[in-house]
Every structure is written in structure tokens, then in C-alpha cells.
Amino acid sequence: MITQEFLKTHFDYKDGYLYWKNNRRSNKVKDKKAGCLNINGYFNLKINYKSYKMHRLIFMWHFGFLPNEVDHIDGNPLNNQIENLRAASRSQNQQNKKIQKNNTSGFKGVYKHKNKWRVRLMINKKSKSFGLYDDIELAELVAIEARNKYHGEFARHN
Numbered sequence: 001m002i003t004q005e006f007l008k009t010h011f012d013y014k015d016g017y018l019y020w021k022n023n024r025r026s027n028k029v030k031d032k033k034a035g036c037l038n039i040n041g042y043f044n045l046k047i048n049y050k051s052y053k054m055h056r057l058i059f060m061w062h063f064g065f066l067p068n069e070v071d072h073i074d075g076n077p078l079n080n081q082i083e084n085l086r087a088a089s090r091s092q093n094q095q096n097k098k099i100q101k102n103n104t105s106g107f108k109g110v111y112k113h114k115n116k117w118r119v120r121l122m123i124n125k126k127s128k129s130f131g132l133y134d135d136i137e138l139a140e141l142v143a144i145e146a147r148n149k150y151h152g153e154f155a156r157h158n
Contacts, residue, residue: 002047002057004064013061016081018045018054042077055080059087069093075156088154091125095147095154105136108157109143119143123150 011018011034018034035045035054043054058080059070067087074084075098088096099108111118117139119130130146133139147155 002052002060004060007057007061011057011061013058013082016058016079016084018057018061037078040077043080055085058082059085063087071096071154091122092151092154094122095151096156098156099158105139107136107140107143109147110136110139119146121146121150 007018010021012021012031013019020032020034035043038044044051045054045057046052053070055072055077056066056070059082060066062082069088069090069092071086071088071093072079072084073086073096075096076084099106105111105117109119109121111120113132116132116134117136118132119139119142121128121130121143128150130142133142144157147157
């Protein structure tokens with residue numbers, strides 16, 4: 001298991017990246033950026049033949065522990081600056097997701113239901129409906145208010 005002590009011994013942190021420190025027993029180059037981009041759009045770093053997500057290592061480098069999940073506040077998986085990372089539960093991390101590509105209304109949490117617009121959110125792993133509306137703009141406002149109330153700081157509206 002990786003520890004904060006291990007990370008601080010082998011890496012420096014600067015501007016959202018980890019850099020290798022000089023290590024006599026390693027072939028790693030001092031001050032070289034650690035890790036590489038994976039196919040899912042996240043930076044990964046291989047340590048002792050095991051792959052780790054960079055944002056999780058950066059969080060541990062700073063705080064000394066790993067929460068269940070580490071959330072990118074701005075939704076950008078390439079922005080690993082510590083100010084953009086926060087501890088989150090799985091549910092909170094999902095609340096901060098961007099609008100899905102298959103969304104047809106253009107508004108998060110708003111769905112077509114017959115000839116009306118339904119507002120529905122996931123709260124504590126359960127789907128909760130906030131009504132049906134004739135007007136899509138009103139449905140969007142209801143969705144925004146519901147997200148603010150139930151998702152708090154993890155509410156993302158786009």
C-alpha cells in the first residue's frame with residue numbers, strides 16, 4: 001500500500017503534477033513529470049507494477065489518506081491541482097458529473113415524459129421525482145433548485 005511518506009520520499013508536487021525525486025536505486029530522472037495519460041482521460045502513475053490514478057496520489061501526498069473517491073471540482077480530469085480536488089463519496093462524485101451525452105432535453109435532470117417535462121434526481125441512491133411541467137424552462141429551474149438543495153456543494157448544472 002502506498003503511504004504519504006512513500007510519496008513524499010519519491011515525488012515532489014507542483015502545479016497539479018507529481019515529479020520524480022532523485023533516487024539512487026531507481027532509473028527515474030530527477031524533476032521529470034511522473035505518469036502518463038490513460039485512454040479514459042486521467043493521468044495514471046505506475047508504482048511497483050501497480051497503476052494508480054494521479055489525482056488520488058496527489059490527494060494522499062497532501063492529506064495523508066485516501067477517501068472513497070477524489071472528486072475533480074471543475075469536472076476536468078486533467079486538472080489535478082490540489083485546489084481542484086476534494087474528498088467525496090461515490091454518490092457525491094456522481095452528483096458532480098457533467099450532463100450525459102445521451103441527454104435529449106439539454107438540461108440535467110430534465111426528461112421528456114409524454115407531452116411534458118419530468119424533473120428527476122438521484123438522492124441517496126434513489127430516484128426522486130420533482131414533478132411534470134409543460135414548460136421546459138420551468139422544469140430546468142426546478143431541477144436547479146432541487147440539485148442545490150439536495151446535492152449542495154456537489155451540485156453541477158451542466
